[in-house]
Amino acid sequence: MNRFIRILSLCLLAVAGTASFGLVTSCNITGGGASGATGGLNLLVTDGPTDDWQEVTVVLKSVSLHNRDGNSWEDVWTADPAAPDAGKVNLVDLSGVALILGQATIPVGTYNRLKLVINTDPATMKLVDDIGNQIDPGQITVVDPGRRGEIRIDISPAITVVESETTNLQVDFDLAHPLSIVNLDGKVIINLQIRHKALPRRILNLQFARSIGDLTAADGNTFTIKTLHAAEITFNVNANTIYVDADANQPGTFVGLTALVGQGAALVASNMNSDGSLYARRVWYAAGVDTLPRFTPEGLVRRVGDNWLRILIKRTQTTANLRHSCDWNVDTVFVDENTVWTFQDNISMGTGTAVLRHIRRGFRVEVTYANIDVYPRVAKSINVHSAHEEGVITDVTDANISFGWWDRQVRLLPYSAVADHAFAWWYFGLPSSASPDIQDFIDTVNQAKSAHLWIFAHAGLFWDQAEGRWVVENLVLAPEKLRDPTKITTAYTAASGSLGVTTYCSWDAGQVQDMTVCLDTIGNLQTVVGSFIFNATTRVHTFTVPVLPSEWPALLTPSLPKVRVWVRPVKATDGTFSWHAYTVIAYQSINCPFVPAAAGFAPAAVFFIRKGSSPLFTLLSTLSRYSPEVRLRAAPPRFCWSILRIRSPP
Incomplete structure (x- = not known):
């Protein structure tokens, strides 16, 4: 899982999560509505890399689309009981690629919601963690209050299926989402009730799974x-x-x-x-x-040398009954003066080892070997399917963006002006707000810099053949985390819609600064509030998410010892900026035994964990995925209990 995904993991509460795997389906559809007119639909699913799981296999039972025109649900697919593997998919296989399991024929009309039903019986699931341990089905809890296994996804904007034409619908999800699949020392919670959206996508250059x-x-x-x-x-x-x-x-x-x-x-x-x-x-x-081949030639670049690159490739094993298992291994690929390079199949990047200076870790490539049976293997051709840059934006001008990490040199990348691939940017979770306005982007970055906040971003790159360089086609600004410790100075009220906080400068830890942060209860990206309570007497830890807006005034007060806040700057029509919260986590400690977490908190699941290490460190290990600077792995020995509570959204 790359660093940008770690930065974003908490904010996926309001966007895409586990439910997105529902689009993995084969579609054998009949019917055409009252008129009988039908159109085609490709249902796709894709994911980013994860370092938390080697396998997450689930079984989809059915798929339905909501026809907005007729205010009705169209049953588009049901698993064939005669095919034992129908609907079964390993989510980890979708690392950076899209999966099509069927081409649907559905009645014409406008569709704005997708309903998926999965088999919630843990015995039908297979979860293997990052070190190869398979989770026992008895240790898997599925949070599904309705007990129907239903996952509903808003399609925004809605898609319109036209007669005799094919429409594409793709859903991205992040397997690293900490509240979709929570793994605490072999005890796993799968939460089906996280809100998310599906988006129509331009997918001509998308790489598909084999x-x-x-x-x-x-x-x-x-x-x-x-x-x-x-x-x-x-x-x-x-x-x-x-x-x-x-x-x-x-x-x-x-x-x-x-x-x-x-x-x-x-x-x-x-x-x-x-x-x-x-x-x-x-x-x-x-x-x-x-x-058939036991491995596929595409993979993720891990290291680059003077005349070689190492890629993480998928090796597969097939059997006569068509079951297709896989694992990932690192292979070294050598490049010589005859190796031909392309980007997205048809854009020439040149030949030979000189192109290696343009290749970065995390790029997805496909290799054709000169002779697959001769070692060391030399590439006849290498096609770069996708390229990206990520890190801290250190500077912006009207021509370039400067990227860097604390441990890397700064890279200068120009905005794309390539036809049909011009630069656009948006806040994480709001792709529908993509803007080509470079000056607005510069103003937004400068606003964050003036508040002394780190500015994390993920840039999708395109190869500018005329200039022989990478350019930024699209850029996503990550949520900006206020530095710890952050405390509330002015309580949240429904009337103000905001709270006041005091925090520390990201660039200078000794400098204190005050901020007003707005919390959104409506709109495309609503604020998610969570509560973390530690009872020092019982050593019970309670994590509740989301806290309902009606409970925010009672929770978000200056009496809280600590909060964690992720924000984004929002520009008003008059050019002024205000800070809006993606997520707020409230931290409390109580010393009396068996004190309730908070009035009105009705958890969807209460999960007890018996383990031989501090539950505080255990839970912080999970919560650390919310923050780029916290990455806990070890914990002091202690034998105690821990509770994790997850509430379903209404």
């Missing part, structure tokens, strides 16, 4: 496979499609592929056409699924 399945049909310039999820996916081919006969271990042909229809299998690397259809970039085919 599809594997039985060959069921081929006609002209298309072929179809039936995946292990019982979904039938059709791919187009063209003159650029590369075929590999895995049985003969040599280049193949479309004719060789079609000869195996009804009796063979294929592994497909694909992209998306502008009309929403899929086309196959590379196809491996064989008479049996076990002969």
Whole structure:
């Protein structure tokens, strides 16, 4: 999990979380409404890397879309009981790639919500932590007050399905979200009740996870496979499609592929056409699924040398019943003067080792080897699918952004002016507010700097072929955490909608500063308030989230010994700025045994944890994911109890 995801993890309370995995589905849909008119829909899901889990496998049971025009739910997919793996997906496999498990046909209309039902029986789930320990199903608790396994996602803006056209819908989620999957020494809570949104996305340049399945049909310039999820996916081919006969271990042909229809299998690397259809970039085919490649050539860059790079790649193992397990390993790839580099398949970056100076840790690349059986392996070609930069913004001008970490040199990146890829920026959680206004961006950064706050950001990069350099296509500003200790000086009231705090300068720990922070109860990004209470007598720790707005005035007062606050600057129409809170965590300590956490707190789950280390450090280890500067791993030995309470949003 990269550092930017760690910075953002708390603020995902109001955005995407565990529920997003619901889009992993195969779609076999009938019906066309009263008129019978239908359109196509590609349902996609993707995720960022995580270092907390090796595997998180869940089972989806059904998918429905809400038709706003008819105010009705359309049942678009139900798992086939005859296919034991239908709806089953390992979320960790989706590290930076999108998964399509079906191409839906649904009635035309406008859809604004998605309803997903998952199997909440822990016995159907498989969770393996970062050191390889599988969580016993008996240690998994699913927070699902309705007991229906339902997850509802707002689609904003709504999508409109047009007759005979294909619409794309993608949901991103962060597997590191600390309140979606909480792991406390082998005791795991999965919370299905976090609010989040799905967004229509421009996905032409998105890399898709490999599809594997039985060959069921081929006609002209298309072929179809039936995946292990019982979904039938059709791919187009063209003159650029590369075929590999895995049985003969040599280049193949479309004719060789079609000869195996009804009796063979294929592994497909694909992209998306502008009309929403899929086309196959590379196809491996064989008479049996076990002969297909045991690894896929894409991976995440980990280190870069003078003539080599190390990438984290996925090795797979298939069986005759199409079960597809995997793990991740680091491979070293060598580059010579003949290695050809591209960005997103068709943008030339040059040849040879000189291009390595443009490659960074975290880039997603796809490698074609000159000879896969010869070691050391030399790359014939390397395609960069996605590139990003992250860190602290140290300076901005009307031409460039300066990025840096405390332990890295500053990197200067210009704004993109490439056609169809011009620069845009937004606050985390508000992609619909993307703005191309560079001056507004400069003003916002300078406002944060004037308040002496660190400015964290994640930049999506695009290769400017004409200039031979990376440029910033999109930039997301992370929440800015007020430095500890922060204390409330003016209590929150519903009338003011704000609270006053005193905190310390991020750049100079000895400098105290006062701020007024607004809390939002309406709008696209509402403030999330949580409460952390430590009872010194019983040594019980209670964490409740979210605290309802009606309870904020009683909780957020100067009597609190400490609060943690994440904020963003918001520019008004008159050009002035105010600070708005993403998240506020209130900390309290009480000395009397069995004192309630707070009046009116009705937890959705109460989870007891028996362990051999301090519960304070245990819980802080989880909470540390909320903050970039806190990363706790060790704890002093102590034998005691701990309680974690999670409340569901209304």
